[in-house]
Amino acid sequence: MLAFIIRRLVQSIGVLLAVAFIAFAMFRFVGDPVNQIVSIEASPEERAQIRESLGLNDPFVVQFARYVGRAAQLDFGISYQFRQPVTKLLGERMPATLELAFVSAVFALVVGIPMGVYTALRRDSWLAKLFQAVSLVGVSLPTFLIGILLIYVFAVTLGWLPSFGRGEVVRIGDWWTTGFLTASGLRALILPSITLGMFQMTLIMRLVRAEMLEVLRTDYIKFARARGLTRRAINFGHALKNTLVPVITITGLQLGSIIAFAIITETVFQWPGMGVLFLQAVQNVDIPIMAAYLLLIAFLFVVINLAVDLLYAVVDPRLKVSVRAA
Amino acid sequence: MTQPVLSVRDLKVEFVTRRGVLKAIDGVSFDIAPGEVLGVVGESGAGKSVTGSAVIGLIEPPGRIAGGEIRLKGERIDNLPPEAMRRIRGKRIGMIFQDPLTSLNPLYTVGEQLVETIRTHLPLSAGQARRRAIDLLAEVGIPAPERRIDGYPHEFSGGMRQRVVIALALCAEPELVIADEPTTALDVSVQAQIITLIKRLCAERGTAVMLVTHDMGVIAETADRVAVMYSGRIAEIGPVRDVVKRPLHPYAVGLMGAIPSLEGQADRLVQIRGSMPRLSAIPPGCAFHPRCERAFARCSVDRPSPLDRDGRKVACHLYDEAQAEAAS
Ligand SMILES: Nc1ncnc2c1ncn2[C@@H]1O[C@H](COP(=O)(O)OP(=O)(O)O)[C@@H](O)[C@H]1O
Numbered sequence: 001m002l003a004f005i006i007r008r009l010v011q012s013i014g015v016l017l018a019v020a021f022i023a024f025a026m027f028r029f030v031g032d033p034v035n036q037i038v039s040i041e042a043s044p045e046e047r048a049q050i051r052e053s054l055g056l057n058d059p060f061v062v063q064f065a066r067y068v069g070r071a072a073q074l075d076f077g078i079s080y081q082f083r084q085p086v087t088k089l090l091g092e093r094m095p096a097t098l099e100l101a102f103v104s105a106v107f108a109l110v111v112g113i114p115m116g117v118y119t120a121l122r123r124d125s126w127l128a129k130l131f132q133a134v135s136l137v138g139v140s141l142p143t144f145l146i147g148i149l150l151i152y153v154f155a156v157t158l159g160w161l162p163s164f165g166r167g168e169v170v171r172i173g174d175w176w177t178t179g180f181l182t183a184s185g186l187r188a189l190i191l192p193s194i195t196l197g198m199f200q201m202t203l204i205m206r207l208v209r210a211e212m213l214e215v216l217r218t219d220y221i222k223f224a225r226a227r228g229l230t231r232r233a234i235n236f237g238h239a240l241k242n243t244l245v246p247v248i249t250i251t252g253l254q255l256g257s258i259i260a261f262a263i264i265t266e267t268v269f270q271w272p273g274m275g276v277l278f279l280q281a282v283q284n285v286d287i288p289i290m291a292a293y294l295l296l297i298a299f300l301f302v303v304i305n306l307a308v309d310l311l312y313a314v315v316d317p318r319l320k321v322s323v324r325a326a
Numbered sequence: 327m328t329q330p331v332l333s334v335r336d337l338k339v340e341f342v343t344r345r346g347v348l349k350a351i352d353g354v355s356f357d358i359a360p361g362e363v364l365g366v367v368g369e370s371g372a373g374k375s376v377t378g379s380a381v382i383g384l385i386e387p388p389g390r391i392a393g394g395e396i397r398l399k400g401e402r403i404d405n406l407p408p409e410a411m412r413r414i415r416g417k418r419i420g421m422i423f424q425d426p427l428t429s430l431n432p433l434y435t436v437g438e439q440l441v442e443t444i445r446t447h448l449p450l451s452a453g454q455a456r457r458r459a460i461d462l463l464a465e466v467g468i469p470a471p472e473r474r475i476d477g478y479p480h481e482f483s484g485g486m487r488q489r490v491v492i493a494l495a496l497c498a499e500p501e502l503v504i505a506d507e508p509t510t511a512l513d514v515s516v517q518a519q520i521i522t523l524i525k526r527l528c529a530e531r532g533t534a535v536m537l538v539t540h541d542m543g544v545i546a547e548t549a550d551r552v553a554v555m556y557s558g559r560i561a562e563i564g565p566v567r568d569v570v571k572r573p574l575h576p577y578a579v580g581l582m583g584a585i586p587s588l589e590g591q592a593d594r595l596v597q598i599r600g601s602m603p604r605l606s607a608i609p610p611g612c613a614f615h616p617r618c619e620r621a622f623a624r625c626s627v628d629r630p631s632p633l634d635r636d637g638r639k640v641a642c643h644l645y646d647e648a649q650a651e652a653a654s
C-alpha cells in the first residue's frame with residue numbers, strides 16, 4: 001500500500017511539473033512582462049535594468065527552477081492588474097469556488113444516484129422515462145443557458161432566490177469565508193449549485209443506470225436470486241455496491257471538472273470565486289494569475305485522483321491485493 | 327410409491343421476441359424421487375438450463391411459463407406469488423451454476439455471502455450462522471475454513487470457488503439441488519472431485535439432484551436416471567444403465583454413440599449428422615426427423631408422444647409401430 005502511494009505521489013509530482021512548465025512558458029511567450037510593469041515612455045535602459053532585476057536574462061532552466069521553487073512556497077508573484085500577491089487574490093476567492101463546487105457535487109450525487117437506481121430498477125415506469133428525458137435535456141443544454149433559465153424563473157419571475165452573489169458570508173479563521181452559516185448565504189448557493197451540478201447529476205444518473213443494468217445481468221446477481229435473497233438485498237446490497245465502484249471513479253474525476261468549469265457558472269451568477277478572477281486575468285493578460293490558477297486546478301485534479309484511487313482500493317477487495325502487491 | 331420430490335408435467339416455456347414466440351420448452355414431463363440423481367443431457371440449446379430455471383422460478387421476461395405444472399413434494403410452485411417462490415429458492419431448492427468464477431459477488435467475503443444466505447432462510451443469530459458457514463466450508467473440503475471464511479472470492483481457485491458455491495446451495499438443507507453443468511468451466515483435474523462431492527453431500531442428506539451435464543461419463547457414474555433432451559422435449563428418459571447401454575431413441579443412440587468407450591472401440595463413435603434446429607425453425611412432427619436415419623413418413627407429420635417401453639419413456643414412432651405390430 002505504501003509503495004503504491006509513493007508511486008502515485010511521484011507520478012503526481014511529474015504531472016504538476018509538466019503543468020508548471022506550461023504555466024511558466026506563458027510568461028515567456030505571451031507578451032513581455034516588462035511591458036506590464038513599466039510605463040510606455042520608459043527608456044530602453046530602464047527596461048534593461050528591470051529585465052535584469054526580474055532575472056529575465058537568466059537561462060531558461062534557472063528561471064523555471066526559480067518559478068517552481070517559489071510556487072512550492074505558494075508564491076506566485078504579483079498580479080499585473082491588481083498589484084497584489086496572486087496568492088492573496090486567489091486565496092480570498094477560493095472558499096467561494098470550493099463551497100460552490102462542494103454543494104454542486106453533493107447535489108449531483110444525492111440526486112443522480114437515486115435517479116439512476118430508480119430508472120434501472122423501474123425501467124418501464126413513466127417516471128423513469130421522465131427522468132431519462134430530463135437527463136437528456138441536462139446533458140445537452142449548455143451551462144450558461146441553464147443558469148439563465150433558472151435565474152429567469154426563480155429569481156426574476158418568482159422572486160424566490162437571489163440571482164447573483166454569495167449572500168452574507170461569515171469569516172472563519174484567516175483564510176476561509178463561508179456562506180453555509182447564514183440563511184442568505186445558503187439561499188444564494190441553491191441556483192448556482194444546481195446550474196453547476198446539473199451536467200454531473202445527469203451524467204451520474206446515466207452512469208448509475210447503465211452500470212446497474214449491467215450488474216443486474218451478471219451471474220452473481222442471478223445466483224443471489226437463486227439463493228432466495230430478498231429483492232432489497234439483491235438490488236441494494238449486491239447490485240448497487242458493485243455499481244458504485246466505477247461511479248466513484250467517475251464522480252471523483254468529475255469533482256475536478258466541477259471546480260474547473262465553475263468559471264461559467266460564476267460568471268452567470270457573478271459569484272465571487274476564482275473562476276471570475278481567472279476570466280478577468282485572461283481579458284487583461286494577467287499572466288501570474290492565469291499561471292497560478294492553472295497550477296491550482298492541476299493540483300486539485302491530482303489530489304482528487306489520488307484520493308479516488310485510495311477510495312477505490314478500500315471499496316474493491318480485488319484491488320487491495322494488487323495494490324498491496326505493487 | 328413414495329411421493330416424488332419434484333414432479334414436472336407438460337411444462338412449456340416460451341420467449342416472446344420480436345420475431346415471434348419461441349417455444350424453448352414444449353411439453354416436458356419428469357419426476358425426481360427423494361435422494362435420486364436425475365442426469366439431464368442433450369446438445370447445447372436443447373433446453374436444459376431453461377428447464378432448471380423454470381423449476382427454481384427464475385424465468386425472466388421475455389420468457390414465461392406458458393403451460394404445465396411444477397410440483398415440489400406435491401405442492402404446486404409454478405404459479406406461486408414472487409415472494410412465496412423466493413422463500414423456496416435457496417431454502418427448498420438449491421442451485422449450482424456453471425461458472426464459479428462469476429457466481430460469487432466479488433465485493434463480499436465468502437463468509438458474508440454464506441451468512442447472508444443462511445440467515446435469509448433460517449432463524450439463526452449472526453454467530454450461529456457463521457458457525458454453520460464454517461462447518462459447511464469444512465464439509466465441502468475447504469482447508470482452514472475458520473480463516474478462509476473471511477477471504478474474498480478472488481482469493482480462491484476455480485475449484486475452491488465451486489466448493490463455496492456448493493456450500494451456498496446446500497446451506498439451508500434443500501430437498502432438491504439443480505446443478506447446471508457444475509464442472510464445465512473447471513479444470514479437468516478437479517471436475518471429478520466436484521462431481522463426487524456433490525454426489526456425496528446430497529446422498530448424505532437425501533437431497534434429490536437434477537444434474538445437467540455434457541459429460542456422459544459423469545452421467546453413467548453419478549446418475550440414477552437420465553433424461554435426454556432435444557429441441558425443448560424429452561426424447562428418452564429412464565434408468566441410467568438402460569439408456570446409456572441400450573438407448574432406444576435414435577437421437578439417444580447417436581448421443582451415446584458419441585462417447586468413446588474405454589477400450590477405444592472406434593466403431594461406437596458415430597456422429598449425428600446436421601445440427602439441432604433453431605427455436606424459430608423447429609420442424610413439425612418429430613423435431614429430430616430431418617437428422618434421423620430411421621425417419622419414415624409419419625415422423626414429419628405426427629409429433630411422437632412419450633411411450634412406456636422397457637422401463638423407460640421414449641418419444642419415437644418406431645416404438646409405436648413396434649407396439650402396433652406386436653398387438654396385431
Ligand atoms: N432469455 C432468452 N431469450 C430468448 N431465448 C432464450 C433465452 N434463454 C434461452 N433461450 C433459448 O432457449 C433454448 C434453450 O436454452 P438453454 O436451456 O440455455 O439450453 P441448454 O440445453 O444448452 O442449457 C435455446 O435455444 C436458447 O436460445
Ligand code: SF4
Binds near residue numbers: 575576577
Ligand atoms: S419419431 Fe421418427 S424421426 Fe423421430 S426419432 Fe423416431 S424414427 Fe426418428
Ligand SMILES: [Mg+2]
Binds near residue numbers: 371374375376506
Ligand atoms: Mg445450459
